[in-house]
Amino acid sequence: MPYSLSEIIVLFFTYSVIGWLWETFYCSLKDHHYAYRGFLFGPYCPVYGFAVTTILITTQPVQHNIFLLFIVGLIVASIFEYVASWFLEKFFHLKLWDYSHLKGNIQGRVAPQISFFWGIGVVLLVKFIQPVVQRVINWEESWTHGMLALIIVLVMGTDTVMTMISVKKFHTTTKQWDERAMAYRKKLEKRLKDAAPEERPTLKHHLHDWHHQFAHRLNQEGASKQLSWNHRRLLKSFPKMKVTDSKYFNDYKKGLKSK
Incomplete structure (x- = not known):
């Protein structure tokens, strides 16, 4: 050696x-x-x-x-x-x-x-x-x-243990948001299905742009307050980051305020 x-x-x-x-x-x-x-x-x-x-x-x-x-x-x-x-x-x-x-x-x-x-x-x-x-x-x-x-x-x-705890919390939060995103999208799909013909173009546009709207809703609710400094840092420093077991998070994460 x-x-x-x-x-x-x-x-x-x-x-x-x-x-x-x-x-x-x-x-x-x-x-x-x-x-x-x-x-x-x-x-x-x-x-x-x-x-x-x-x-x-x-x-x-x-x-x-x-x-x-x-x-x-x-x-x-x-x-x-x-x-x-x-x-x-x-x-x-x-x-x-x-x-x-x-x-x-x-x-x-x-x-x-x-x-x-x-x-x-x-x-x-x-x-x-x-x-x-x-x-x-x-x-x-x-x-x-x-x-x-x-x-x-x-x-x-010590840093490794703290990071593992932090990332676990981040993962839990993204899973919760993912469930809400799924419900939000399904709600739009149901509204479109039941909508009158004149309402369909607007609802189709909303459904097409649902991830931006959902991110905006999270920001209005102060979603960044649910994230620690380290979580916001990950979002900001790794713009190509993906959460592999969250179906929708990767769609709307770009619209989240990471500051």
């Missing part, structure tokens, strides 16, 4: 923070507003930490060969992206990214174009970034003797 346990924990945390900074910067630039990225409360993205530490360990034998480093890095990073997407969907009923529009994608979780850039990123990481990070960690280890690693485990462990 090229790293001690405490080094692995600090590496994991360091690259989780670096990943969060990169995602926040890139997405804020792309979306033209500040996007507090990351699934957990804190300023870190564990998927980057897990991926990078695994890559650093698994690529150790090939780090002298840039081509092999690119290939192994591409494969490991893609596997992590796939597993992370699957985990979020199966355990939290959330889909935070979707590559279905890209050619060669696998269930929308990974795509060749994205994996290619992961491979390039791994080469840059190993050759240019990691040597600098490792020097800092070596200095830190000589001063804290593993205490920083223990603090990281406690902080991120």
Whole structure:
């Protein structure tokens, strides 16, 4: 093993923070507003930490060969992206990214174009970034003797539990709204069925635009007050987020005020 346990924990945390900074910067630039990225409360993205530490360990034998480093890095990073997407969907009923529009994608979780850039990123990481990070960690280890690693485990462990509770509440709320959305749509359909001929065009328009109207109704009721800061952040920072077991939420969520 090229790293001690405490080094692995600090590496994991360091690259989780670096990943969060990169995602926040890139997405804020792309979306033209500040996007507090990351699934957990804190300023870190564990998927980057897990991926990078695994890559650093698994690529150790090939780090002298840039081509092999690119290939192994591409494969490991893609596997992590796939597993992370699957985990979020199966355990939290959330889909935070979707590559279905890209050619060669696998269930929308990974795509060749994205994996290619992961491979390039791994080469840059190993050759240019990691040597600098490792020097800092070596200095830190000589001063804290593993205490920083223990603090990281406690902080991120607590954050993970709190996030799981928060997401569970978010899921419960979306399911409740989904039931109301279903009832609202059925009511419009019944009104259309029983309506006089002159009323049908207006009701058809209402039925066609039902998701915007329902979102407006929720906003008028102060729906955002039912959501915590973290729930509103998820809606705002992940505009493509889907709740996989809510049939209607994905239709009207764009109309919800997330501020």
